[in-house]
Amino acid sequence: MSTKKSACVVLIAVLVILAVSVPVQYLVRKEVVVGMASDAAHSHAHDEDEHAHAGEDGKGEGHAHEHPAEEGHPAANVQLGTNLIPNFGFEVGTREQAWGWMRVGTDEGETVYRDLEVARSGMASAAVTTNGSYVRGAGWLMLLDELPLEHVVVAEGYIKTQDFDGAAYLKITIGTSQEGSDRPLAIDWAYSDAVAGDSDWTLCTAMIYVPPEATGVWLEAGVQGQGRAWFDDLSLVVEEPED
Numbered sequence: 682m683s684t685k686k687s688a689c690v691v692l693i694a695v696l697v698i699l700a701v702s703v704p705v706q707y708l709v710r711k712e713v714v715v716g717m718a719s720d721a722a723h724s725h726a727h728d729e730d731e732h733a734h735a736g737e738d739g740k741g742e743g744h745a746h747e748h749p750a751e752e753g754h755p756a757a758n759v760q761l762g763t764n765l766i767p768n769f770g771f772e773v774g775t776r777e778q779a780w781g782w783m784r785v786g787t788d789e790g791e792t793v794y795r796d797l798e799v800a801r802s803g804m805a806s807a808a809v810t811t812n813g814s815y816v817r818g819a820g821w822l823m824l825l826d827e828l829p830l831e832h833v834v835v836a837e838g839y840i841k842t843q844d845f846d847g848a849a850y851l852k853i854t855i856g857t858s859q860e861g862s863d864r865p866l867a868i869d870w871a872y873s874d875a876v877a878g879d880s881d882w883t884l885c886t887a888m889i890y891v892p893p894e895a896t897g898v899w900l901e902a903g904v905q906g907q908g909r910a911w912f913d914d915l916s917l918v919v920e921e922p923e924d
């Protein structure tokens with residue numbers, strides 16, 4: 682009986698994992714295709730050999746690789762031109778959580794939540810309301826699975842604000858390990874332009890070089906100030922550094 686029970690638990694776990702991962706894979710794949718079609722700046726580097734699913738690539742263009750993997754290059758396995766942000770549209774989650782993202786705040790009265798009533802695309806966005814307080818920092822944070830050393834990372838995303846006094850922004854942070862501490866040390870960061878006031882969905886961009894000593898890259902969709910802000914359709918793409 683206990684064997685049956687544990688087999689049942691395993692089966693349920695597998696079903697849950699499938700239920701979560703299948704739509705996420707679909708979302709990621711969809712963004713890759715959309716990104717390729719709509720954004721010429723990032724449309725190089727189709728890594729179709731490793732990641733194409735048979736029959737899924739309706740484009741059928743025979744893309745030559747503009748960025749072949751270089752032997753011995755420290756970041757030769759980095760995927761160029763692919764959105765590395767899972768759940769970039771905040772479609773997967775609950776009101777309190779967005780899969781893959783951490784909520785960050787300073788407990789100054791803000792609410793960081795997933796909004797099912799406001800979206801640039803899909804059904805949801807990531808939101809912050811300061812509930813009338815002035816907050817020094819709050820938002821959504823993701824640590825990248827990848828570490829594209831000696832490459833440039835470019836983050837883009839859409840921000841909408843309502844009666845916002847301060848700044849809503851995207852921020853990329855580069856961290857390195859500290860001696861004698863589990864906490865990473867921020868060694869460099871880049872902000873997008875700030876969005877404030879009453880602004881409809883505004884495209885924001887931030888980019889930064891990832892140095893060889895980096896041990897982590899974080900993307901934040903955050904606010905400082907007072908008001909409400911929403912974030913949707915984020916991306917982070919790796920590019921070759923300009924010489």
Ligand SMILES: [Ca+2]
Nearest residue numbers: 770802803805
């Ligand atoms: Ca969305």
